[in-house]
Amino acid sequence: MMTDPVVIVGAGAWGTALANAAAQAGRFVTLVARDPEHAGTMQAARENLRFLPGAPLHAAITVTADLGATTAARALLLVVPAQALREAARGLAHRLAPGTPVVICAKGIERTSSRFMSDVVGEELPAAVPAVLSGPSFAEDVVRGLPTAVVLACAQEETARSLAATLTSPTFRIYHGTDVRGVEIGGAAKNVLAIACGIVMGCGLGESARAAMVARGFAELMRFARALGARPETLMGLSGLGDLVLTCGSAKSRNFAFGEALGRGVPLSEASGGKLAEGAFTAAALVAMAGRHGVEMPISEAVAAIVAGEVSVEAAIGALLNRPIRAEHEII
Numbered sequence: 009m010m011t012d013p014v015v016i017v018g019a020g021a022w023g024t025a026l027a028n029a030a031a032q033a034g035r036f037v038t039l040v041a042r043d044p045e046h047a048g049t050m051q052a053a054r055e056n057l058r059f060l061p062g063a064p065l066h067a068a069i070t071v072t073a074d075l076g077a078t079t080a081a082r083a084l085l086l087v088v089p090a091q092a093l094r095e096a097a098r099g100l101a102h103r104l105a106p107g108t109p110v111v112i113c114a115k116g117i118e119r120t121s122s123r124f125m126s127d128v129v130g131e132e133l134p135a136a137v138p139a140v141l142s143g144p145s146f147a148e149d150v151v152r153g154l155p156t157a158v159v160l161a162c163a164q165e166e167t168a169r170s171l172a173a174t175l176t177s178p179t180f181r182i183y184h185g186t187d188v189r190g191v192e193i194g195g196a197a198k199n200v201l202a203i204a205c206g207i208v209m210g211c212g213l214g215e216s217a218r219a220a221m222v223a224r225g226f227a228e229l230m231r232f233a234r235a236l237g238a239r240p241e242t243l244m245g246l247s248g249l250g251d252l253v254l255t256c257g258s259a260k261s262r263n264f265a266f267g268e269a270l271g272r273g274v275p276l277s278e279a280s281g282g283k284l285a286e287g288a289f290t291a292a293a294l295v296a297m298a299g300r301h302g303v304e305m306p307i308s309e310a311v312a313a314i315v316a317g318e319v320s321v322e323a324a325i326g327a328l329l330n331r332p333i334r335a336e337h338e339i340i
């Protein structure tokens with residue numbers, strides 16, 4: 009097990025929660041914020057007042073804005089929004105020692121390139137070892153030490169096992185695996201499907217409609233994952249089914265809340281309430297990638313069209329409800 013400090017880049021809600029989780033697992037943690045003022049306030053107040061107010065920071069956490077702190081990292085967690093991952097990774101080039109594991113904690117697909125997060129890190133940090141952490145886990149639960157289970161995947165099985173052992177605790181349980189693609193697909197796609205479920209609830213279509221959306225959403229997620237070479241059993245686990253259950257069922261999810269606001273008729277420009285709704289950025293890239301692989305994803309396509317302002321919520325729902333009924337086994 010690694011004894012060196014854990015370095016976390018990105019001091020938003022998730023970076024802060026992961027810092028507390030790693031500290032509760034017995035590690036010393038350096039949390040790197042990009043804004044020196046934010047870093048200074050957090051370090052002094054021992055709380056992330058901007059993104060996660062009300063949760064005290066563990067004493068084993070040091071907050072800084074100095075990227076120099078990443079140079080000594082034996083393992084680094086990259087916890088910025090998906091669309092900022094390339095820029096953040098680029099800022100680490102020439103700082104990390106070759107072979108340093110970089111654990112990607114963002115859930116999304118880069119929309120300008122349609123690249124998965126592990127591919128972005130592969131391009132920007134070719135000497136690093138990419139790993140992905142995903143699964144059902146609200147920052148506000150994790151930061152308080154409520155029980156959570158997630159999965160960490162790395163192509164090098166021993167690295168996945170070692171990273172999971174380094175960060176795991178009785179209340180933050182990290183399963184490990186090697187299916188990087190499967191774990192990152194689960195995290196990226198569930199955000200798009202959570203928006204769809206939010207829309208259903210915001211429109212007042214009811215719990216039964218939401219359950220149908222989760223099940224049919226899971227079916228399209230499985231089709232996509234299979235076509236991209238991921239293992240189906242990965243998507244039946246924490247990153248995939250587990251995260252769908254959480255984010256499609258709770259207004260605490262920013263993606264669900266964004267969809268719910270759209271369903272209630274809040275304009276697109278205001279629906280996120282200034283919060284990060286990753287699925288809104290990922291939807292178009294997911295659908296484009298699915299198209300290139302000949303995968304049908306009608307729910308994700310509807311979300312992509314709604315967030316692009318190409319179709320109204322009502323028209324998208326009408327189109328979904330009027331799709332031909334087929335044998336279920338043909339479309340799983």
Ligand SMILES: NC(=O)C1=CN([C@@H]2O[C@H](COP(=O)(O)OP(=O)(O)OC[C@H]3O[C@@H](n4cnc5c(N)ncnc54)[C@H](OP(=O)(O)O)[C@@H]3O)[C@@H](O)[C@H]2O)C=CC1
Pocket residue numbers: 017018019020021022023041042043046059087088089090092093095096113114115116145146147148283284286
């Ligand atoms: N919140 C949650 O419960 C969970 C979130 N995630 C995933 O984690 C990722 C981050 O989400 P979350 O922390 O919640 O988002 P937040 O909006 O809470 O915070 C985002 C953070 O990223 C920082 N940031 C943005 N761009 C850069 C950059 N180029 N370089 C360095 N830092 C940057 C922001 O800094 P600044 O304030 O200066 O803009 C901010 O501190 C997302 O992909 C999300 O899906 C995964 C699991 C749970």
Ligand SMILES: O=C(CO)COP(=O)(O)O
Pocket residue numbers: 115143144145146147199202251254255260261262263264284285286
């Ligand atoms: O990924 C998450 C929970 O697993 C957080 O979901 P939101 O980004 O929708 O808030």
